[in-house]
Amino acid sequence: MQDSIVIHTCGLTKYYHSYPGLQSLDLTIRQGEIFGYLGPNGAGKTTTIRLLLGLLKPTEGDFSLLGKTITNYPKEYFQEIGYIPGDISLYNDITGNQYLKHFWNLRKSGNDKSNQQRLAILKKRFKIDYDKKIGAYSKGMKQVMGIIQAFMHQPQLLILDEPTSGLDPIMQELFYELLLEEKQNGNTVFFSSHILSEVERVCDRVGIIKKGKLIRIEELGNNSSLIGKKVTLTLNSIKILPIIQQLKGVKELTENGNKIVFFYSGELNPLMQSLASIDLTDFTCETPSIEDAFFKFYKD
Amino acid sequence: MINKEAFNSFLRRNLLISLIVGLGTGIITLFLTIIFPATNIENAEAISASWPPIMKDLFGDPIHAFTNIYGWLHLQIFHITYWMVYSVLAAMLASRIVAIEVEKKTIDILLSTPLTRTQLITSRFLALILILLLAIVPTFLGALTGIALLDFPVLWGKLMYTFLIGFLLMLCAAALTLLISVFKPGQLFSLFTTLGLLAFMFLYTESLTKMIPFVRKISFLSLFNFYQPSDILINNNFFVPDSIILFIISVILLFASITAFNKRDIYI
Numbered sequence: 418m419q420d421s422i423v424i425h426t427c428g429l430t431k432y433y434h435s436y437p438g439l440q441s442l443d444l445t446i447r448q449g450e451i452f453g454y455l456g457p458n459g460a461g462k463t464t465t466i467r468l469l470l471g472l473l474k475p476t477e478g479d480f481s482l483l484g485k486t487i488t489n490y491p492k493e494y495f496q497e498i499g500y501i502p503g504d505i506s507l508y509n510d511i512t513g514n515q516y517l518k519h520f521w522n523l524r525k526s527g528n529d530k531s532n533q534q535r536l537a538i539l540k541k542r543f544k545i546d547y548d549k550k551i552g553a554y555s556k557g558m559k560q561v562m563g564i565i566q567a568f569m570h571q572p573q574l575l576i577l578d579e580p581t582s583g584l585d586p587i588m589q590e591l592f593y594e595l596l597l598e599e600k601q602n603g604n605t606v607f608f609s610s611h612i613l614s615e616v617e618r619v620c621d622r623v624g625i626i627k628k629g630k631l632i633r634i635e636e637l638g639n640n641s642s643l644i645g646k647k648v649t650l651t652l653n654s655i656k657i658l659p660i661i662q663q664l665k666g667v668k669e670l671t672e673n674g675n676k677i678v679f680f681y682s683g684e685l686n687p688l689m690q691s692l693a694s695i696d697l698t699d700f701t702c703e704t705p706s707i708e709d710a711f712f713k714f715y716k717d
Numbered sequence: 718m719i720n721k722e723a724f725n726s727f728l729r730r731n732l733l734i735s736l737i738v739g740l741g742t743g744i745i746t747l748f749l750t751i752i753f754p755a756t757n758i759e760n761a762e763a764i765s766a767s768w769p770p771i772m773k774d775l776f777g778d779p780i781h782a783f784t785n786i787y788g789w790l791h792l793q794i795f796h797i798t799y800w801m802v803y804s805v806l807a808a809m810l811a812s813r814i815v816a817i818e819v820e821k822k823t824i825d826i827l828l829s830t831p832l833t834r835t836q837l838i839t840s841r842f843l844a845l846i847l848i849l850l851l852a853i854v855p856t857f858l859g860a861l862t863g864i865a866l867l868d869f870p871v872l873w874g875k876l877m878y879t880f881l882i883g884f885l886l887m888l889c890a891a892a893l894t895l896l897i898s899v900f901k902p903g904q905l906f907s908l909f910t911t912l913g914l915l916a917f918m919f920l921y922t923e924s925l926t927k928m929i930p931f932v933r934k935i936s937f938l939s940l941f942n943f944y945q946p947s948d949i950l951i952n953n954n955f956f957v958p959d960s961i962i963l964f965i966i967s968v969i970l971l972f973a974s975i976t977a978f979n980k981r982d983i984y985i
Binding site: 467472492493494495499500504505506510519523524525566576 | 826
């Protein structure tokens, strides 16, 4: 089961008139994976998600969800999908409980005891006033409603478009726990975000999308391959700059006063040998954060 | 084809406003019915002679209206302007089927459930039919009570058939709004475009067809060409094809809406 493909796209393309929203997306996401989908606003994250949900029709290409191609994909399969939209909007004239009941009935969850327990647990975990009209809810409370409606029927696939938007740190923490529980239960999460720290924290892999094109997919456990190690040197003299520049594997070198920052790919020994002769006042070598990777890819 | 929850939720959220409108028009109907003047024929002829032809075209000949309770009902209750109130209600409800969901960006979550686009439209349109039926019941009862209070014979066939074609006219207005809202999902846009089209069709039937001989030949282009309550109430002419045509038009508009909605991208 671990190896079964949950999302597979092949040349998925969407043009808005002549503007490319998404270009030739080839992506495979397996069961039990939390896949982060990173990109700035307008990069094509929401277009991808809305294509997967059938809200937009692809200009070209094909995709399958839960092993079924979209052409023979009966809507009943959406029972196995939970979705949180980016800019969440709910019915303001009904209460939180009425809203959840509405979606419970639309998904025909009926008297399923397991789902009822799940809903009760979610409501206990995210404590808000469910008897209040949604119109009186804060943005964070509305986001909680979105999370509960997406998770309450225990779907196999969760498609989340910037799901923590508006959540306070405590609610965010609860949400991350929920995601990791889903992963443990073998469910798959497709998680779009531009909050890099959360992607780094919960995702197994990250796809980086730029101007409608998926430019890179990286395993997050091994993100050194993305841009190498981040090295920061504090020096007494900056005359050694040419020595550093000549080193093989040094990229993105920046100089700020007596501080030099660069990314280094390759074996550490040659670097350490070169640095041994330099008069350093401080030295750090760290695994770069996803933020570093993000800025590297987007600065052009 | 029908989703019970989509049907029930639409009914729950729109029933109250429809019942208020229905009750209000029901009371007005009763009032308008019982003020029937029952003028004698000589006086009615004098009134008729004083009316310019255009008024007779628009409201019917006062000879019938002031001497016959069913002619009076035609003038007061079944006149197009009266049913425009219901058409506004029908168009408003229809704009809440798709347009409001897109406009308020709630459509994404809705369609991420097993609910199909076809089910969304058909279930809600069925609920709309029920709401409209409930909304015209007080008007029907108001007219019925008025006739009974005035001690005139209740001609069920006439009354029910006239209400039927009035109801079918509303259904066409609703389906037209729905179709417009699928292409341009704005609640106010679809509502006012429908009302604008209905107003144009009204003028087309009542003025253009009478002024321009050629237009008379293509009078069928207006929905109001098939709404002829005077034929039923005054001339006892139950022209069944009119109701069938109105029904077919509403079904065609509904299917066109479903087809277009299924094929189109949903932008929010």
